[in-house]
Amino acid sequence: MMIPYPHVLLKFRLQIQVALSIALAWCCTLAPAATRIAPAPDEFESGVLTARETANLEAAARLVALVRYFDPSSQASGVKAWDLFTIQAMESVFDAVDAQDLAARLAKIFTPISPLLEVWAGGPDFAPPEPEIPEGSRSVRYWEHQGVGSLPTTFKQFVYSSQLRTARLTSDDLPFRVEDRFHIANLGGGVSCRLSLIVYRNWTGTFPLGSTPQEWTVSPENTAFSLSKRATRFADIATAWGVMEHFYPYFDVVDTDWDKALTEGLKQTSEATSDADHLMTLRRLIAQLHDGHGSVTLHRVGFAGCLPITLDWTGPDLIVVGVDPGFTEMIGVGEVVRAINDKPIAEVYTEVRLSICASTEGWAKYLAAFELTCPRTSDPVEIEFLRPDGEVHRVLMKPMPIALPMPKKGTPESGTEVSPGVVYFNLVGAESDQLRSNLETLTSARGIIFDMRGYPAGAAYEAIRHLIDRNVASAQWHVPVITRPGRAGWRWDQSAWDMPPKAPHWDKPVAFLTSSAAISYAESIMGIVEHYKLGDIVGSTTAGTNGNVNPFVLPGGAIVGWTGMKVLKHDGSTHHGVGILPTVPVVPTPAGVAAGRDEVLEKAIEVIAARLGEAKTD
Incomplete structure (x- = not known):
C-alpha cells in the first residue's frame, strides 16, 4: 500500500495532533471536533474491587473485544452501540458469585449478538462439541482488519480499514483453513469461550439466521456516558485494553505485561473519585504501551494554566530555557530545577513518568517538561532552583492562563x-x-x-x-492484516515513499x-x-x-491516540x-x-x- 505524497502532510499532521496532544494541552484546554457531550455530574461511584469482581470484569473485557472485532455474524456486525453494550456487559457480570454464575451471565448478554458463541465454566479443554456446517450454506464470511478501521473516531483514516470478507466454501483465498475457524480462549475467572471466526451464510444472512437486538443497533451521536458510574469507567478500560490487545503492533519490542495492565486499570478506576482520577488511570494504562504516539485526552478535565517558565532537559538536569518577562528578576535562564514542592526532581520525574507514554526516555522527558510546567491543578507550586553561580533559591508560583515563554537561545533566522x-x-x-x-x-x-x-x-x-x-x-511501513485474535497469524501490507x-x-x-x-x-x-x-x-x-x-x-x-502501523528501518x-x-x-x-x-x-x-x-x- 503506497501513500501518495498529497496525503503525506495530512497524515503527519494527524500523527502529531494525537502524539502531542498531552504536550499541547498544557498550554490550553483541548476542544477537538470529536469531543462528546458529557452528562450532568452526579454522585461518583467508588469502591475497592474484590478478587472475584476483578476476575468477572476481566472476563467481560476479553469477551467484548473478541466478539466486537472477530465475530462476523449478521447479529454482531449489526451492533452500532458498542459503548452501551460494553457498559451493560460490565454491569451484568460485576457481582457474579462464581465461575458458573459468570459463564451464565456472559452467555445471556452475548448470545443475542453472537449466536455461535459458547461460554462455559472450566478450562479451554472442556469445550463442547463443535457445531455442524449448516445446510444451505453458500459461502463464508470473516473479518479482515488492516490495522483496525472500525473504531469510533471523527479523524479521517487513509491506511486503516476493517471489512467483512466473503468467500466461496471452496475458496483458496481464506486466510486460514475452515477447520481452524474456531478460537478458544481462557477468559479468566474460571471461564472459557469458543468463538467462530468464520460463519456460514446464504443469500439472506449468516447462520443461524437472525437480527441484532434493536437496543444495540443505534449509537447516540456525540454523547459520552457518565464517568461517575463505575460501569462506564470499566467500559473505558475494557475498550482501550481490547483494541491494543488485538491490534497494537509493537508488543514484540516493548516490555509490558498487558494482562496485568488490565487488572490494574480496572482496580484503579474502581477507586477513582473524579474524572481526573479516571483520566490518570487511562493515561497510566496507555503509558504501558511505550508508544510515543500514545496519549489520552479528556476535554472536560481542563488545565489550570502554566507556570511563567519553560523547562527542558540537558542530560540529567531539568533547566529553565525561557522566562515570562514579568518574572525575569526572580528566575534566570539556565537555572537548574532541584526540587518541586520539596520533592527532589528525580523523584518527581519518576512519578510523572508513570503516566507518560513514550518509547524512549528522551521523548518521555520532553513531555514531562511540559507536564511539570503546566500542572492540572491551580495549587501554587514551589520550585527550588540552582543558579549558575551556585546559589540555591526558591520561588512560589501559581499556574496562570498564559502561553509558555519562548526558549532563549542563539538560533538564527532561516537563510x-x-x-x-x-x-x-x-x-x-x-x-x-x-x-x-x-x-x-x-x-x-x-x-x-x-x-x-x-x-x-x-x-x-x-x-x-x-x-x-x-x-x-x-x-x-507495515500495516498488519489481521483475521485472528491475539495477534496470531498476522500478515503485513508493506509500503514506502518513492522519493x-x-x-x-x-x-x-x-x-x-x-x-x-x-x-x-x-x-x-x-x-x-x-x-x-x-x-x-x-x-x-x-x-x-x-x-x-x-x-x-x-x-x-x-x-x-496510539500507533497502528509498524515502522522498520530501511534494513x-x-x-x-x-x-x-x-x-x-x-x-x-x-x-x-x-x-x-x-x-x-x-x-x-x-x-x-x-x-x-x-x-x-x-
Whole structure:
C-alpha cells in the first residue's frame, strides 16, 4: 500500500495532533471536533474491587473485544452501540458469585449478538462439541482488519480499514483453513469461550439466521456516558485494553505485561473519585504501551494554566530555557530545577513518568517538561532552583492562563549565514514555499545546516529531494492484516515513499540538528538521511516512534491516540524505541543555555567547517 505524497502532510499532521496532544494541552484546554457531550455530574461511584469482581470484569473485557472485532455474524456486525453494550456487559457480570454464575451471565448478554458463541465454566479443554456446517450454506464470511478501521473516531483514516470478507466454501483465498475457524480462549475467572471466526451464510444472512437486538443497533451521536458510574469507567478500560490487545503492533519490542495492565486499570478506576482520577488511570494504562504516539485526552478535565517558565532537559538536569518577562528578576535562564514542592526532581520525574507514554526516555522527558510546567491543578507550586553561580533559591508560583515563554537561545533566522559560506535553515514547521524562497541562498551556499529539532512540514520533504541524485525510499511501513485474535497469524501490507530527486542538486556538506523532540514524520525524514548518509546528524537521539496514529473515542468521552502501523528501518531493523542516533552527539549545558548559546548549532558549524576543510585537501 503506497501513500501518495498529497496525503503525506495530512497524515503527519494527524500523527502529531494525537502524539502531542498531552504536550499541547498544557498550554490550553483541548476542544477537538470529536469531543462528546458529557452528562450532568452526579454522585461518583467508588469502591475497592474484590478478587472475584476483578476476575468477572476481566472476563467481560476479553469477551467484548473478541466478539466486537472477530465475530462476523449478521447479529454482531449489526451492533452500532458498542459503548452501551460494553457498559451493560460490565454491569451484568460485576457481582457474579462464581465461575458458573459468570459463564451464565456472559452467555445471556452475548448470545443475542453472537449466536455461535459458547461460554462455559472450566478450562479451554472442556469445550463442547463443535457445531455442524449448516445446510444451505453458500459461502463464508470473516473479518479482515488492516490495522483496525472500525473504531469510533471523527479523524479521517487513509491506511486503516476493517471489512467483512466473503468467500466461496471452496475458496483458496481464506486466510486460514475452515477447520481452524474456531478460537478458544481462557477468559479468566474460571471461564472459557469458543468463538467462530468464520460463519456460514446464504443469500439472506449468516447462520443461524437472525437480527441484532434493536437496543444495540443505534449509537447516540456525540454523547459520552457518565464517568461517575463505575460501569462506564470499566467500559473505558475494557475498550482501550481490547483494541491494543488485538491490534497494537509493537508488543514484540516493548516490555509490558498487558494482562496485568488490565487488572490494574480496572482496580484503579474502581477507586477513582473524579474524572481526573479516571483520566490518570487511562493515561497510566496507555503509558504501558511505550508508544510515543500514545496519549489520552479528556476535554472536560481542563488545565489550570502554566507556570511563567519553560523547562527542558540537558542530560540529567531539568533547566529553565525561557522566562515570562514579568518574572525575569526572580528566575534566570539556565537555572537548574532541584526540587518541586520539596520533592527532589528525580523523584518527581519518576512519578510523572508513570503516566507518560513514550518509547524512549528522551521523548518521555520532553513531555514531562511540559507536564511539570503546566500542572492540572491551580495549587501554587514551589520550585527550588540552582543558579549558575551556585546559589540555591526558591520561588512560589501559581499556574496562570498564559502561553509558555519562548526558549532563549542563539538560533538564527532561516537563510542566515552562520559562518563563511554556511547557511542555516530551520525545517521545524517550515512549508515548501519557505524553502523555495531561500532556494538561491541554499544553492549558492558552500554548506547547509538544517534544524530538525521538532516537527517539520513540507520543506523537509523538498529539502531531501535536493540532496539526492536518484530515487530513494523511506523506511518500511507495515500495516498488519489481521483475521485472528491475539495477534496470531498476522500478515503485513508493506509500503514506502518513492522519493524522486529535484533540481538543483545540492552536492555539499550538510548537517542536520536533531533532538528527542523529533518524532514521527521528522523520523521518516531523518531515517532517509541516516540510511543514505545525506549529512552529519548532530545533537541527540530522536523520539523513536513512527507510523500512522489511529485515534478512537472511549464510552466516557476520552480520546486515545496510539500507533497502528509498524515502522522498520530501511534494513529491516527496529526503529521503535531506538530512533535515529546522532553521528555527532551533543548535550547542551546549563552554562551554555544561561549564556544564550545554541551549542548544538555551534557543533554543527564546526562539523561543516571540518568537512569543507577536507574538501579543500582532496
